[in-house]
Amino acid sequence: MRVSGGLVYRVDPHATSGRTVSGMNDGYTVGTVAELAGVSVRTLHYYDQVGLAKPSSRNAAGYRLYTDADLVVLRRVVFYRELGLDLGDIADILANPDVTDEDHLRRQRELIEQRISRCHAMLTVIDQELAARAAGIALTPQQRRDVFGGDRLLEHVDDARREWGDTPEFVQRQQRTARYTEQDWMRLRTELATINQELAAAMARGLPATDPIAMDLAERLRQHTHHWFHDCDYETHRGLAEHYRVNRRSGRNYDDMAPGLSQYVHDAIIANCQRANPPDIDRMRNGSASQMRPPGAAGTGVSGQVSRLADGQQI
Missing domain, CATH: 1.10.1660.10 (Multidrug-efflux Transporter Regulator; Chain: A; Domain 2)
Structure with a gap:
C-alpha cells in the first residue's frame, strides 16, 4: 500500500x-x-x-x-x-x-494482528495437510482429530519422514496407510492401545518380561506392526525394542502409561525374539550376523515411529 x-x-x-x-x-x-x-x-x-x-x-x-x-x-x-x-x-x-487519528491507528493495528493470526492458523492447516499426505493418511482434518485426538500425530509423522523417509519400511507404510479409512485407523489404534494396556497390567501383576503371557503380548505387538504398517520380522522387532529403550520420547510415552513400562516392553520383545529364533538372536548378540541389520538400523527406527503414530496413548 x-x-x-x-x-x-x-x-x-x-x-x-x-x-x-x-x-x-x-x-x-x-x-x-x-x-x-x-x-x-x-x-x-x-x-x-x-x-x-x-x-x-x-x-x-x-x-x-x-x-x-x-x-x-x-x-x-x-x-x-x-x-x-x-x-x-x-x-x-x-x-x-x-x-481520533490514534484510535484509527490502534484499530488498524488490532485488525492487522487478527489477520496475521488467521494467516498463521491457515499455514498450520496447510502444513498439517502436507504432513498427512506425506504420511499416506487419507483422512479429512476432522477425521484425523477424531482418530488421533489432536495434531501431535503429524509432528511424529514429520519426524519419521525426515529420519526414515528413504527406507523401504517407510515407503511400505505409506502405501498401506494411504488406503485406510477412518474406521481402519480407529480399529488399529484401539487394537494397539489394548495390547499396551495388557502389557501394563502384566507388569503391574508382577509378571516377569520372560513370562509366556508377556512374550505373547510382545508377539501381538510385532504382528500388529506387520499387519497394519510394514513387514516386521523378529530382527526388526528386536530393533524396535531397542528404540523403546533408548529413544527418550518413545520411552517417555510408554512410561507415561506406567513408570518402567518402556523397559518392560523392551525386555518382553527381546524375550519373545529369543523364544522364536534363538540362534539368530545369539549371533546378533555376538556380532556375527553381518548380513542382518543391527539394532537402530533404518527399518527399526521406522517401526518405532510407526508404533507411536498408531497408539493413542503414545502420540
Whole structure:
C-alpha cells in the first residue's frame, strides 16, 4: 500500500499537474492518487460517489484534486478495506467524530494482528495437510482429530519422514496407510492401545518380561506392526525394542502409561525374539550376523515411529 501519512511523494516538478513541488502541494489528480494508493481510478470515483473519500479541491483547469486532508481520509478507507471491512462499516467508523487519528491507528493495528493470526492458523492447516499426505493418511482434518485426538500425530509423522523417509519400511507404510479409512485407523489404534494396556497390567501383576503371557503380548505387538504398517520380522522387532529403550520420547510415552513400562516392553520383545529364533538372536548378540541389520538400523527406527503414530496413548 503506497498511501501513508500526509502522502509526501515528490514525483513531478509541475504544480499545475496536480503533484507536489518542494513540499508545497496544490492537490493530487485522480490518476496520481490511484497510482500512489494502488487502487483503480474507477474505485476512487466510486468512493467519491458514495461519499467515503471525496476530492475537495480543483485546479485552474477545473479538474478535481485531492488535498492532503483528503488523502488522510482515503488512507483510512483503503486500510480498512484492505483489512476486510465492508464500505458500510467503514462509513460508520469514519462518521464517528469521537474517533481520533490514534484510535484509527490502534484499530488498524488490532485488525492487522487478527489477520496475521488467521494467516498463521491457515499455514498450520496447510502444513498439517502436507504432513498427512506425506504420511499416506487419507483422512479429512476432522477425521484425523477424531482418530488421533489432536495434531501431535503429524509432528511424529514429520519426524519419521525426515529420519526414515528413504527406507523401504517407510515407503511400505505409506502405501498401506494411504488406503485406510477412518474406521481402519480407529480399529488399529484401539487394537494397539489394548495390547499396551495388557502389557501394563502384566507388569503391574508382577509378571516377569520372560513370562509366556508377556512374550505373547510382545508377539501381538510385532504382528500388529506387520499387519497394519510394514513387514516386521523378529530382527526388526528386536530393533524396535531397542528404540523403546533408548529413544527418550518413545520411552517417555510408554512410561507415561506406567513408570518402567518402556523397559518392560523392551525386555518382553527381546524375550519373545529369543523364544522364536534363538540362534539368530545369539549371533546378533555376538556380532556375527553381518548380513542382518543391527539394532537402530533404518527399518527399526521406522517401526518405532510407526508404533507411536498408531497408539493413542503414545502420540
